[in-house]
Amino acid sequence: MATTSVMGGDVRRREDPALIKGRGVYVDDLQPTALLHVAFNRSPYAHARIKSVDTAAAEKMPGVVAVFTHEDVADLGPLVAQVPIGKLRPLLSDGEIKHAGEAIAMVVAEDRYQAQDAADAIEVDCELLPAVIDLKEAKSDTTKVHEDLDSNVIHTWTYHGYWEALGLEDQTPQVDAAMERDDAVVVSLEMTNQRLIPVAIEPRSVLAEYNSGYNRFTVHSSTQIPHALSGAIATMLGVPPSDVRVIAPEVGGGFGAKLNVYSDEVLVAFAAKKLGRPVKWTETRREAGGATVHGRGWIGTATLVGTKEGEFLGYKLEAIADMGAYSQNFTVAIPLLGLFIASGQYKMPVSWTVDCVVTHTMTTDAYRGAGRPEAIYYLERIIDAFAREIGMDPIELRKKNFWQKDEFPATMGCGFALDSGDYAAAVDKLIEVSGYQDLIKMREEARAEGRHVGIGVGSYVEVCGFGPAVLAEIGFSWAAYGLPASFNGSGLVRVNPDATVSVVIGTGPTGQGHETTWAQIVGDGLGIPIENIRVRHGDTQEHPMGIGTFGSRSLAVDGVATFNATAKVREKAAKIAAHLLEASPDDVVFEDGAAHIAGSPEKSVEWAAIAKSAYQAHTLPEGVESGLEGHAAFSPGNATWPFGTHLAVVEVDATTGDVKILKYVAVDDCGNIVNPMIVNGQVHGGITQGIGQALFEEATYDESGNLLTGSLLDYPLPTASDLPPYELSHTVTPTDVNPMGVKGIGEAATIGSPPTIVNAVVDALSPLGVKHIDMPLRPKRVWAAIQEASN
Amino acid sequence: PVNISMTVNGQEVTADVEPRTLLVHFIRENLHLTGTHVGCETGYCGACTIHFNGKPVKSCTMLAVQADGAEIGTIEGLADNGSLHPVQEGFWERHGLQCGFCTPGMIMSAAALLAENDNPTEDQIRHGIEGNLCRCTGYHNIVRAVEYAGAKVRGEEPPPPDWEGGS
Numbered sequence: 001m002a003t004t005s006v007m008g009g010d011v012r013r014r015e016d017p018a019l020i021k022g023r024g025v026y027v028d029d030l031q032p033t034a035l036l037h038v039a040f041n042r043s044p045y046a047h048a049r050i051k052s053v054d055t056a057a058a059e060k061m062p063g064v065v066a067v068f069t070h071e072d073v074a075d076l077g078p079l080v081a082q083v084p085i086g087k088l089r090p091l092l093s094d095g096e097i098k099h100a101g102e103a104i105a106m107v108v109a110e111d112r113y114q115a116q117d118a119a120d121a122i123e124v125d126c127e128l129l130p131a132v133i134d135l136k137e138a139k140s141d142t143t144k145v146h147e148d149l150d151s152n153v154i155h156t157w158t159y160h161g162y163w164e165a166l167g168l169e170d171q172t173p174q175v176d177a178a179m180e181r182d183d184a185v186v187v188s189l190e191m192t193n194q195r196l197i198p199v200a201i202e203p204r205s206v207l208a209e210y211n212s213g214y215n216r217f218t219v220h221s222s223t224q225i226p227h228a229l230s231g232a233i234a235t236m237l238g239v240p241p242s243d244v245r246v247i248a249p250e251v252g253g254g255f256g257a258k259l260n261v262y263s264d265e266v267l268v269a270f271a272a273k274k275l276g277r278p279v280k281w282t283e284t285r286r287e288a289g290g291a292t293v294h295g296r297g298w299i300g301t302a303t304l305v306g307t308k309e310g311e312f313l314g315y316k317l318e319a320i321a322d323m324g325a326y327s328q329n330f331t332v333a334i335p336l337l338g339l340f341i342a343s344g345q346y347k348m349p350v351s352w353t354v355d356c357v358v359t360h361t362m363t364t365d366a367y368r369g370a371g372r373p374e375a376i377y378y379l380e381r382i383i384d385a386f387a388r389e390i391g392m393d394p395i396e397l398r399k400k401n402f403w404q405k406d407e408f409p410a411t412m413g414c415g416f417a418l419d420s421g422d423y424a425a426a427v428d429k430l431i432e433v434s435g436y437q438d439l440i441k442m443r444e445e446a447r448a449e450g451r452h453v454g455i456g457v458g459s460y461v462e463v464c465g466f467g468p469a470v471l472a473e474i475g476f477s478w479a480a481y482g483l484p485a486s487f488n489g490s491g492l493v494r495v496n497p498d499a500t501v502s503v504v505i506g507t508g509p510t511g512q513g514h515e516t517t518w519a520q521i522v523g524d525g526l527g528i529p530i531e532n533i534r535v536r537h538g539d540t541q542e543h544p545m546g547i548g549t550f551g552s553r554s555l556a557v558d559g560v561a562t563f564n565a566t567a568k569v570r571e572k573a574a575k576i577a578a579h580l581l582e583a584s585p586d587d588v589v590f591e592d593g594a595a596h597i598a599g600s601p602e603k604s605v606e607w608a609a610i611a612k613s614a615y616q617a618h619t620l621p622e623g624v625e626s627g628l629e630g631h632a633a634f635s636p637g638n639a640t641w642p643f644g645t646h647l648a649v650v651e652v653d654a655t656t657g658d659v660k661i662l663k664y665v666a667v668d669d670c671g672n673i674v675n676p677m678i679v680n681g682q683v684h685g686g687i688t689q690g691i692g693q694a695l696f697e698e699a700t701y702d703e704s705g706n707l708l709t710g711s712l713l714d715y716p717l718p719t720a721s722d723l724p725p726y727e728l729s730h731t732v733t734p735t736d737v738n739p740m741g742v743k744g745i746g747e748a749a750t751i752g753s754p755p756t757i758v759n760a761v762v763d764a765l766s767p768l769g770v771k772h773i774d775m776p777l778r779p780k781r782v783w784a785a786i787q788e789a790s791n
Numbered sequence: 792p793v794n795i796s797m798t799v800n801g802q803e804v805t806a807d808v809e810p811r812t813l814l815v816h817f818i819r820e821n822l823h824l825t826g827t828h829v830g831c832e833t834g835y836c837g838a839c840t841i842h843f844n845g846k847p848v849k850s851c852t853m854l855a856v857q858a859d860g861a862e863i864g865t866i867e868g869l870a871d872n873g874s875l876h877p878v879q880e881g882f883w884e885r886h887g888l889q890c891g892f893c894t895p896g897m898i899m900s901a902a903a904l905l906a907e908n909d910n911p912t913e914d915q916i917r918h919g920i921e922g923n924l925c926r927c928t929g930y931h932n933i934v935r936a937v938e939y940a941g942a943k944v945r946g947e948e949p950p951p952p953d954w955e956g957g958s
Contacts, residue, residue, distance in 0.1 A: 012883055013883070017883070020883055020891075020898065025825070029825035202828070202892040203830065511888075676954055678886070680954040684928055688928075689929075712836055720925075720933065721918045723917075723929065723931075
C-alpha cells in the first residue's frame with residue numbers, strides 16, 4: 001500500500017479503515033443516556049393561515065415529554081442568516097404557513113416512534129390561501145408570498161450593479177448595439193435550470209446536550225459549518241459562542257445542503273436546555289426532501305450575439321431565480337456566485353440580470369456549484385446553439401473566443417480578475433485524449449446507419465477558494481452568527497512530545513478526504529510519515545474560528561494556512577535540531593522522520609528526539625520557548641478560478657427517448673494537485689451529480705404547492721447502471737493567489753457536466769430538427785421533443 | 792413486546808421488541824451495531840443493506856420480528872478475525888468511498904455479488920449494485936473496488952488504478 005507523504009502522491013485515505021468496517025461515527029449513531037427523541041408536525045399545505053394548533057391529545061400520549069409550538073419560542077426570533085434579504089424563517093410557524101413541509105410543532109418523547117405518533121396526533125386547523133409556485137406569476141406580484149414585503153422580487157442582481165462601490169460600466173448598451181450590427185448573428189433560447197434536491201445519503205441529524213452546572217451546550221450536528229452553527233445557536237439562545245461546543249463527527253455528504261443553519265438545530269438545543277436531557281432529531285428522507293434546502297430553480301433567456309465568422313460580440317442573460325419562501329444562510333446571494341463567472345472562459349461584454357423571487361416552496365440555497373452551474377449552463381448551451389447556427393465546430397468556436405494565456409490575470413466586466421488560465425491547452429488536451437476527430441467520424445457513420453449519436457462539449461470556469469476579505473463587504477458575512485465577518489482560513493500544527501503531529505483545522509469535510517490531504521501537506525513539510533499525523537476537524541472547542549467546507553474552498557484557504565503553519569513549526573524545529581546537532585539552523589534538512597545537516601546525512605537526529613527536546617527546557621537552545629506548535633491564518637487576495645472542458649458522446653433511442661452515455665471525457669485544471677486519487681474522486685462525483693441534473697433529477701411542486709418528489713422513489717438519482725466509466729485528465733496551471741498554487745475541485749465537474757450532456761443530446765437529435773430540450777432529459781421529454789420536431 | 796432470537800455476526804441474540812420495530816432500528820439501537828445506516832426508509836438507497844440468511848436485504852423495510860430465527864450479517868462482522876474482506880480492501884485501495892455513509896451497505900451488496908460470481912463483468916457489477924445509491928463517487932471507483940476484490944477472491948493480481956499517474 002502506498003503511504004508516501006510526498007505531495008502529489010495518491011496516498012490511500014486515512015479516513016477509510018473506520019468507514020469500511022462500519023466503525024465511523026455519524027450523529028445518529030450516538031445514544032447518550034437519558035436520550036430524548038424529536039419529531040416535527042409539518043404543514044401539508046403550501047400557504048395557509050393557522051387558526052389553531054391543538055396539542056392536548058399529543059401531550060397525553062405514551063412517552064411524550066414536551067410539545068413546543070411557536071408561542072414557546074417566539075422570543076428567540078427568526079432564524080439568523082448571512083444574507084438577510086427577504087423573509088427570515090420562524091423557528092416554528094408563526095401564524096401563516098409559507099410552504100409545504102414547514103414545521104408547526106415539535107414533539108419530544110422517550111423514543112422516536114412515540115415522538116412520531118404524537119406529532120401525527122397534533123391537530124392543526126388551517127384556512128387555505130392561494131399558493132404562488134410559478135416563477136413568472138410570482139414575479140408579476142398578482143399574489144404576494146409575504147403580505148408585508150413590497151414585492152415577491154426581493155432582490156435583483158446585475159452584472160455592473162451588484163456592488164456599487166466598484167463603479168462598473170453597464171455593458172448592456174454594448175451588447176444591444178452589437179445586436180443591431182448588419183453582420184450580427186443573434187441566437188436566443190429560453191431555458192430552465194430546474195430545481196434540485198441535494199440528497200446527501202446521510203439525513204441531517206442533530207443531538208444537543210446541556211449541562212446546567214457548567215452552563216454549556218454540546219451539540220453534535222451533521223453540518224459543513226460547525227463554527228457558524230455554534231455562533232447561530234449562541235446568538236439565538238443568548239449565550240457566548242464559546243459555551244456552545246459544536247462537533248461535526250463523520251458527515252455523510254453535504255453538497256451545500258449542510259452549509260446552512262436550520263431551525264431544528266436551534267430548537268433541539270433549546271429543548272435540551274429546557275428539559276435537562278439530551279435531545280436528538282434525525283430527519284426522515286421525506287423531511288430531507290421537503291425541509292432541507294433545495295438548489296437551482298432558474299428560468300431565463302440567454303442570448304448570444306456574434307459574427308458568422310464566430311467572433312462573440314456580447315452575451316445577455318435575463319433570468320428569474322426561485323428563492324423559495326424564506327431566506328436562510330446564503331439564499332439570495334447564490335446567483336451572485338454565478339454572476340462572477342457569467343462570461344465563462346470568453347472575452348466579451350456581458351449583460352446579466354437575475355431577479356430573485358419568493359414562492360410558496362422550500363428555501364433554495366447552496367447546492368454543489370451554487371449559482372455557477374446555472375450561469376455556465378445558460379452560457380454553454382447558447383454557445384452550442386450559436387455554433388450550430390453558423391455551422392462551426394463547437395470546440396473551434398470556443399477556442400476563437402477564449403481569454404488567451406498571456407492575458408491573465410484577466411479582469412472581467414464584473415470587476416474580478418481570473419487569476420490564471422490556459423483554456424486552449426485544456427481543450428487541446430481534450431481533443432487529443434478523447435480522439436475527437438475519430439469520434440466525429442464515428443458519429444457520422446452511426447448517423448448513416450440511422451442511429452442518433454451526438455457529441456457535446458462544455459467549458460467552464462469556476463470561482464472558488466473563498467475567500468478574499470472583500471466578500472464581507474459585498475454581503476457575505478458571518479457577523480449575523482456573532483462571528484468575525486471574513487472568510488480567513490487557519491491551521492494549527494503541533495508536534496507532540498511523542499513525535500506524533502496534531503493538525504487542527506476549521507474545515508467541515510463531508511467526504512473530501514481532508515485527514516489525508518492535510519497529513520500529506522504537513523508530512524511533506526516536516527519529513528514526518530503520515531501515519532504519525534492526526535488531523536482533527538469539525539470541533540469548535542479545538543479550533544477558535546473555522547469557516548467550514550463549501551465552495552471548493554478548503555485546500556486553497558485552510559490548506560494553505562496549514563502549509564504556512566507547518567513552515568513555522570519547521571523553522572522552530574530547525575533551531576532545536578541544530579542545537580542538538582551543534583550546527584546552524586539554516587543547514588538543517590527534514591526528511592524521512594529525521595533532521596540532518598545538508599550534505600551530511602549521517603549527522604542526523606530523529607524526530608522522536610527533537611519532539612522530546614522541544615518540551616524540556618534543559619535541552620532547548622537559549623531563548624527558545626518550550627513547545628512545538630505553529631498557527632497560521634491565510635486570507636487570499638483573490639478567489640481562484642479553476643477551469644476545464646468536458647466531452648460526452650451519447651446515443652438516443654428515438655423510439656423510447658432513452659439517452660445512453662457512450663463516453664465521458666473530462667479535462668480539468670485545478671492548479672497543483674496534492675492527492676490525484678482524491679481529486680479524481682471529486683471529479684467523478686461532480687460529473688455524476690451534473691448528469692443527475694441533466695438526465696434524471698427534478699424537484700417538482702404541483703400548482704397547489706405539494707412537493708411531488710419528496711422521497712427517493714419519485715426523485716430518481718443516477719445509479720451505477722445508468723452511468724459509463726469516466727476518462728479523466730488534467731492540465732496544471734498553478735495560481736499565484738496562494739503559495740501552494742492550488743485552486744479547488746469540489747464543484748468543478750458539477751458545473752461542466754450538465755451542458756455537456758444536453759449539448760450532446762441536442763447534437764444527436766439535431767438532424768431531426770430538435771434545437772433544445774429542458775432538463776431533466778427523461779425519456780418522455782426527449783421522445784416528445786422528437787415527435788414535435790418531426791411534426 | 793414479542794420475544795425474538797437470531798444469530799447476528801455469529802452470535803446468538805435474544806430480545807423483547809415492539810412488533811413494529813424495524814429491523815434496522817433493532818440492529819442499530821438495541822444491538823448497537825451502528826455501521827448499518829438508515830438513508831431513506833423506503834428500501835431504495837440501500838444504506839441499510841445486511842446479509843439475511845446469506846442474501847443481501849434492506850433492513851429498513853423489514854420488521855425485527857421477521858428476523859426471528861434468521862442468520863444476520865452486518866458490516867461489523869464482515870472482516871475475518873481482523874483481516875479485511877477483499878471488498879473492504881478494494882474500497883480502500885481504489886477509493887471506493889468518500890463520505891462513507893453508503894459504504895457499509897454498498898460493501899454488503901458487493902460482497903453478496905462476488906459470493907455468487909467472483910468474476911463479474913463491469914456491466915454485471917454496475918447492475919449488481921444498482922440497488923445501492925452513492926452520491927459521492929459516481930460509482931466509478933466502486934466498480935474498480937469490486938473488480939479489485941474479485942481479483943483478490945480469484946487469487947489474481949488486481950488491475951492497477953486507472954486515475955492519471957496512479958500507482
